Amino acid sequence: MNAAIRGVVRIANSKFQVLGFRRGWEGLITNTFTQLTPRSVSGVLQQGGTILHTSRCPEFKRREGLRKAAGTLESNHVYGLVVIGGNGSFKGALELSKHTDTMIVGIPASIDNDVFGTEETIGFDTAANTAVAEIDKIRDTAVSHERLFMIEVMGRERGFLALEIGLTVGAEIILVPEVKYPKEKLFETIRQNKAKGKKSGLIVAAEGIGDTRRLAQHIQRNTKAEVRLSIIGYAQRGGNPTARSRLLASLFANRAVELLLDEEGNRVVGLQDGRIESLDLQTSCATEKPLDPDLLRLANTLSV
DSSP states (O other), rough: OOOHHHHHHHHHHTTTEEEEEEETTHHHHHHHHHEEETTTTTTTTTSSSSSOOOOOOOGGGSSHHHHHHHHHHHHHTTOEEEEOOOHHHHHHHHHTTTTTTSEEEEBOOTTOOOOTTOOOOOOHHHHHHHHHHHHHHHHHHHHHHOOOOEEEESOOOOOHHHHHHHHHOOSSEEEEEOOOSHHHHHHHHHHHHHHOOOOOOEEEGGGGGSSSSHHHHHHHHHHHOOEEEEOGGGGGGGGGEEEEHHHHHHHHHHHHHHHTTOOSSSEEEEETTEEEEEEEHHHHSSSSOOEEEEEHHHHHTTOO
């Protein structure tokens, strides 16, 4: 997100005065902001997280909160609002657009990579690489102790992160919320792997599949395999952004400012077929991004 903030500020600086609202929607409701200049965003490109901070804001979900936010935009003569976030942020932006004439442009930034209209979101590559680095170390332990490790990664509702991580660490099994994996089939796969001579293994599971602690216990009870559970957790959200995430942030920021200069509001910037494009905000919010079944099939093929 910091790379995107930096990009917007430096690209827009020659045409606009740029304000950064603190803690997301909360800053809009409380009229809490700071002026951003090219110098104020120096040195943030390599920092994880966001210098403006973020928070959940229940008040923004109510009509009165939306009206306060719209009033803040009007009182500060805000010409265009750039919203950097995921599906939740964009749905909030769509509701806000019904109360204001300020043009709104969304920049997709989410480790879940579930925003419709972009093949990749800012932060996804960083989160995937962070998890891969941790799981590579766990693989060493799994091999040394001849154990089966289940690694829970983030993804409450979608499995894009778990799928990419599982494929790139060579997991024998990948569990995602979108695809049902019957327990008996899971047990049988583990038994077959053991019969093939596999003395260790990795299962990568998105947190949204359910209680991984209980599942690990069921696996151990039904397959006699020694199973250990590792929950990577919030480490995936931090760390220095990868070159890929920084590049996307800069490209998305450039397109967002271009849209505002062209007076095109209620749009979401995205990567489509290798090009930086945009689509309607409402379409992005209303459409579910599909998980690629070919990647799951490839992962299964490679796990023999």
